[in-house]
Structures are given as C-alpha cells and as structure tokens.
Amino acid sequence: MGITLHLLLHSDRDPIPDVPAVYFVMPTEENIDRMCQDLRNQLYESYYLNFISAISRSKLEDIANAALAASAVTQVAKVFDQYLNFITLEDDMFVLCNQNKELVSYRAINRPDITDTEMETVMDTIVDSLFCFFVTLGAVPIIRCSRGTAAEMVAVKLDKKLRENLRDARNSLFTGDTLGAGQFSFQRPLLVLVDRNIDLATPLHHTWTYQALVHDVLDFHLNRVNLEESSGVENSPAGARPKRKNKKSYDLTPVDKFWQKHKGSPFPEVAESVQQELESYRAQEDEVKRLKSIMGLEGEDEGAISMLSDNTAKLTSAVSSLPELLEKKRLIDLHTNVATAVLEHIKARKLDVYFEYEEKIMSKTTLDKSLLDIISDPDAGTPEDKMRLFLIYYISAQQAPSEADLEQYKKALTDAGCNLNPLQYIKQWKAFAKMASAPASYGNTTTKPMGLLSRVMNTGSQFVMEGVKNLVLKQQNLPVTRILDNLMEMKSNPETDDYRYFDPKMLRGNDSSVPRNKNPFQEAIVFVVGGGNYIEYQNLVDYIKGKQGKHILYGCSELFNATQFIKQLSQLGQK
Structure with missing residues (x-):
C-alpha cells in the first residue's frame, strides 16, 4: 500500500x-x-x-x-x-480484541453482583467479535453449546445475528465471492462454545511444553516475550547503586522455524534442540574459518592449485549461505536466552515437581508424597504455586476434604504466605456447580522420566539441567478436547448429549433436534467463553495430529496465564 x-x-x-x-x-x-x-x-x-x-x-x-x-x-x-474485531495469534488460534479485556474477562462474567444490562453488554461484545470472525472466514457454522451457561447466551445471540444477516439477501455478508473464498467452502464448520467453568483446573495447571511455559513464567503478550537480562555480578563498592537490568524483547512468530517446530515440545527436548542447533552452527562457522585459512595457500604446485580451486567453490557456497547462517545464529541466541530464563524459573520454583504432582492429581493416579508436605516445603515454589496446586486438588477431588482437613490445609497455605481469596471463590463455585457431583475427568495419564537429557547434561551444554526431572508427556484429552471430539465425531456421550444445536441457515430457529444424518465434521472452531490458555490450545493441536484431513481452530474471549487467572479468582473471592 x-x-x-x-x-x-x-x-x-x-x-x-x-x-x-x-x-x-x-x-x-x-x-x-x-x-x-x-x-x-x-x-x-x-x-x-x-x-x-x-x-x-x-x-x-x-x-x-x-x-x-x-x-x-x-x-x-x-x-x-472490515469485520476484523479479533486478533489472530496463530494460524489456528484467535482471541478477542484486547483494548478492554476486563469487559469480557472471567471475573466480569462470573461476578455475583453483575446486572442483566451489564451481562448483555458483555455477551454483545463477544458476539460482535465472533460474528466478525465468521464473516472473515466466509462461513456460517453449525453451533453447539452447553445449557445454562454464558456459552448458551453467546450461542443464542450469535445464531440470531447470523440468521438476520442471512435473511437480508441484499446486504448479506455470506453470499457470492465471500463464501467461495472461504476456507470452509465445501463443508460448513462446527462451532463448539464452551464455558470456562466446565474446567477450572487446566488454567491453573503448571505446564511442561515450551510455548505454555513461556506464557506461564515470562512476560509473553501478543507473541512478544519481554526478558530482563541480568548484567552479571559486579564487584561494586558497598553502598553503590546496583546496575540496572537490561530489558530485551523478542518476537516469537511463524517466521521463526525453531519456534514453529518446538513450541509444543516438552521443555527438556527444547533445551536439547537448542544445544544441537548451537553445535551445528559452530561446525558451519568453523568450516568457513578453515576454508578462509586454506585460501591463503602458498606454493605453485599443481596439488595446491587444484585444492585452491576446489576450496574456492566451497568458500563461494559458504559465503552465499552466510545470511542463512547469521539468521540461524540470531534464532539460537534468542532461544538460548528465552529457554535459560524459563529454566531459571523451573529450577528456582521446582516446577517439574509441581507439574508431575498435578498430573497425578488430575488423572487420579496414586500420589507418592503428601500434598501437605509440598505446601509446607519452603523451597518448593512461590505462595502462588502452592495455591495453584491446592486449588487443582480441591477442584479435582471427588469429595471435598473434611472441615478438619481443610482447616489444616488452610493453615499450611497461610503459613506459606498464600492469599486464601481464590479458595473462597472456588468453594462457592464448587457448591453451585452441577459438576460438583461429577468433576471434570482428565483421562488417565502418566508422566515418565526418559533418557533424553544425556546430551544436554554434558559439560559443554548451555543448559545445566541438573536436578530437573525429564518428564515426557503422554497424550491425554483435556475436558475441552474431549467435548470437541464427542461433537465433531457425533459420538453419543452423557457429557455432550444435551448440548444445544443451532443452525442459522434453517428457516425456523428450532434447536430441539440434532439432524439424523450424523456425518462427522471435518472442520471445527472451539471457543471458550470466559478465557483460554496455551495448555488447551496445545492439547487440541496434539489431538488433531492424529485425525487426517481434519482442522481445528481455538479461540477464547481472553488469553490468560495462571497468575492472571488466579488474580481474577482472588477478586471474586473478596466479594
């Protein structure tokens, strides 16, 4: 332009x-x-x-x-x-525009004193963005949603808005060129609207994959990570002002091949891959230096001249690949810095221990140590880490702990410096939620240590992973993924059998019956009303890898990490 x-x-x-x-x-x-x-x-x-x-x-x-x-x-x-009121973070992920995140936050939707007018405003804001999304996509979806939730309110309003636009044939945004150009022009996509309240444990979960870890422990917003680089220890005289930390920003985008390949990998694999890339780069750099020194050959004998012409070709090739080599060096430096910053958090807060323990809680596996021991361990994580762990235990428990046990846990949490407001809200939520009798099931999963770290552990490595468990994930479907699987594959399941069905193209807006021809969907959009996270996104990406020819997009009203989510729970708990 x-x-x-x-x-x-x-x-x-x-x-x-x-x-x-x-x-x-x-x-x-x-x-x-x-x-x-x-x-x-x-x-x-x-x-x-x-x-x-x-x-x-x-x-x-x-x-x-x-x-x-x-x-x-x-x-x-x-x-x-332009109908662009949403932000695309990945080819398969979007969030609502974030000028006023607070308006559509989990807290805004769930606060007890919200008026009907305020709730209407929140829902209209979400529906406007979703409408923009489908106009841009050029497709009218089939909508499914759970009953009695904010997701249902969004579904009803979106169905009405799409229906009205389709009825106005002259000004409809879903006819002619738009529809033909749409990614989903051959088959209509499924839109699954889920409420954040179906699964409050996942947003609090300590994670183990690269992108989700970066979002959890670093300042990562709109694909940009901001790092504080320590300037090293200085021998400054007593009383001197400490040297300021340098702030650096890095964009983690689709152009970054390393990020694209490893953002969903377990962290130890990422550390090993950075090390391998570094060794490969050094080998290429050494080769260029070696060729340069050979080019200074002395002597006029035939062998030397033939060697010179052979190496000239090699050097020319090496020089032409120099821009590629410099870009490789830039990416290695970037990911060395980012991964080192993540590793510092893992080691300082024992995040591997939290991740492994939470996985066992969520999958109902036998626990190898007492929850009270971790909460009481002064070296294991921050007060917030301990609160996250306990909330996951409380949410996932088939039966809430007895009053005596709960008091013991609350005392340990208070002694560890935790703010108990989030627990106050979760107690109220669990009392009101229909799910209280049947908590979200997280499938059976195990995390098993594997011998991936052997090369990373060597002395030449950039990453001293000593003391960090090498946990490798075993695929499990989180509640959102499981709901999508049921609806996309048209499976009969008590969890989703009563989900409402909307087809904005039908003349009458009657959602009582799901069509008899139960053909599975090839394309689906999952949208979480009340906020999403990279853990769910990655789980959906891993799920769809095994489904040939199928595509999924993940969207959410806001994208938060556990710190931001627990802050909202704390505000709700103060009410």
Whole structure:
C-alpha cells in the first residue's frame, strides 16, 4: 500500500495536506470525535476510513455532518466495515480484541453482583467479535453449546445475528465471492462454545511444553516475550547503586522455524534442540574459518592449485549461505536466552515437581508424597504455586476434604504466605456447580522420566539441567478436547448429549433436534467463553495430529496465564 508513516489516532499529529490518510480504528465515540476533528482541521488530502467492526448509522451520520461542515465531503474517499474485531495469534488460534479485556474477562462474567444490562453488554461484545470472525472466514457454522451457561447466551445471540444477516439477501455478508473464498467452502464448520467453568483446573495447571511455559513464567503478550537480562555480578563498592537490568524483547512468530517446530515440545527436548542447533552452527562457522585459512595457500604446485580451486567453490557456497547462517545464529541466541530464563524459573520454583504432582492429581493416579508436605516445603515454589496446586486438588477431588482437613490445609497455605481469596471463590463455585457431583475427568495419564537429557547434561551444554526431572508427556484429552471430539465425531456421550444445536441457515430457529444424518465434521472452531490458555490450545493441536484431513481452530474471549487467572479468582473471592 506504500504506507510511509504509522501514527496513533490520539497522538498529536501535524497537518500533511497533500497526503492521503488510511484510518484503521474501532468505531467508538472517542475515535469518531477525533476523526471529525481531523476533518475540521483539514489534516490530509483524502481519507480512507476502515472500521474494525461495523459502524452504526448514527455514528456514520456524525462523520457525514462533520465532513459537510468542514467542506470535506469529496475528500472522504472510501468507508469500509472490515469485520476484523479479533486478533489472530496463530494460524489456528484467535482471541478477542484486547483494548478492554476486563469487559469480557472471567471475573466480569462470573461476578455475583453483575446486572442483566451489564451481562448483555458483555455477551454483545463477544458476539460482535465472533460474528466478525465468521464473516472473515466466509462461513456460517453449525453451533453447539452447553445449557445454562454464558456459552448458551453467546450461542443464542450469535445464531440470531447470523440468521438476520442471512435473511437480508441484499446486504448479506455470506453470499457470492465471500463464501467461495472461504476456507470452509465445501463443508460448513462446527462451532463448539464452551464455558470456562466446565474446567477450572487446566488454567491453573503448571505446564511442561515450551510455548505454555513461556506464557506461564515470562512476560509473553501478543507473541512478544519481554526478558530482563541480568548484567552479571559486579564487584561494586558497598553502598553503590546496583546496575540496572537490561530489558530485551523478542518476537516469537511463524517466521521463526525453531519456534514453529518446538513450541509444543516438552521443555527438556527444547533445551536439547537448542544445544544441537548451537553445535551445528559452530561446525558451519568453523568450516568457513578453515576454508578462509586454506585460501591463503602458498606454493605453485599443481596439488595446491587444484585444492585452491576446489576450496574456492566451497568458500563461494559458504559465503552465499552466510545470511542463512547469521539468521540461524540470531534464532539460537534468542532461544538460548528465552529457554535459560524459563529454566531459571523451573529450577528456582521446582516446577517439574509441581507439574508431575498435578498430573497425578488430575488423572487420579496414586500420589507418592503428601500434598501437605509440598505446601509446607519452603523451597518448593512461590505462595502462588502452592495455591495453584491446592486449588487443582480441591477442584479435582471427588469429595471435598473434611472441615478438619481443610482447616489444616488452610493453615499450611497461610503459613506459606498464600492469599486464601481464590479458595473462597472456588468453594462457592464448587457448591453451585452441577459438576460438583461429577468433576471434570482428565483421562488417565502418566508422566515418565526418559533418557533424553544425556546430551544436554554434558559439560559443554548451555543448559545445566541438573536436578530437573525429564518428564515426557503422554497424550491425554483435556475436558475441552474431549467435548470437541464427542461433537465433531457425533459420538453419543452423557457429557455432550444435551448440548444445544443451532443452525442459522434453517428457516425456523428450532434447536430441539440434532439432524439424523450424523456425518462427522471435518472442520471445527472451539471457543471458550470466559478465557483460554496455551495448555488447551496445545492439547487440541496434539489431538488433531492424529485425525487426517481434519482442522481445528481455538479461540477464547481472553488469553490468560495462571497468575492472571488466579488474580481474577482472588477478586471474586473478596466479594
């Protein structure tokens, strides 16, 4: 498009009267006012207005009136509704726009004092984004959702919005070119709307795969990780100011081949792969140096000359691959820094111990040590780690612990410095949830140590993994994945048999019967109302690998890590 300057709408901008301006904004009151001000001030030659979600007629009239008053009607060249009110983090993952995350957060949906009007606003915000998503996809989904939840409210509203748009044949966004270009043009996709409350243990779970660990323990937002690099220990005189830590940002994107290959791998495999890449890079670098030194050969004998011409070809090849080599070095440095930062957290907080213990709790496996011992161990993790572990135990337990046992746990948690507000909320949630009698089942899984670390453990390794368990995951389906599997494969299962069914293309909005022709779906979108996480995303990615020709997209109203989620639980527990 030849865009030469990128500016924020509400920044101070100087007039550039001979340049066209492209606006890409949400149609909020504040943004519309600022655009009208720009028209009045004659800032640009022409205006191309792109709205992230559909602009209302009244706001469009406000812009028209401002353009008329400023004699700038001819300068407004184009006005578009772009229907892009969502953020794509991966080819198969999206979240709602995050300008006002608090509006659609788990806390906002579940707070006891929420009014009907506020709840309507939350649901409308989620539905608007999902509508944008399906317009962009160019497909009208079949919708399934659980009953009596926020997910059902979203389903009813989305069905109505899609139905109204399809009925208006002249202005429908799902006809003609759009539908033909859609990724799902041959078969309609399934949209599974699930409520966060069906599984509160997974968002609290300590994880073991690279991407989920980065999100859990580091500052990772919109595919960018921010690290604080320690400047090393300095021999500074007593009383001197400590040296400030350098902050570095890295983008972890699809262009990063190492990230694409290993983001779903268990952490010890990642550490080993970084080490292998480093050794491979050093070998290539040494080869270039060796060839350079050979090029300085002395002597005129035939052998030397023939060797020179042979090595010239090799050096030319090596030089041409230099940009590739430099990029490889950049990625190795990046992942060495990121993986080292993750490893520091694993070792300092014994995250391998937490991960293994939680897996056993969630899969109802025999526990090898007492929960009280871990909570009481001053060297095992932060107060938040201990709280996460106990909440997972409490959520997953078939029967809640007795009052006497609970008091003992609460005392140990308090002694460890834990805030008990999250537990207060989970107790209320468990009392009200229908699931209380049948907690979410996490399948049978075991984590078994394997001999992957032998090479990583050697003295030349960048990663001293000593004392860290090498746990390798065994595939298990989390509740969200299991629900998707039932609905996508049209399996009969008590867990999903009463899920509501909506088809916005049907003339009558009657959801009482699921069609008799039970053909499995090839494409599905899972959307979690109340927030999602990389653990669920990775679980779905692993699940679909074994299903040839099938595709899944994962979406959520917000993407949070355990720290952010437990903060919301704490706020709910204060009420």
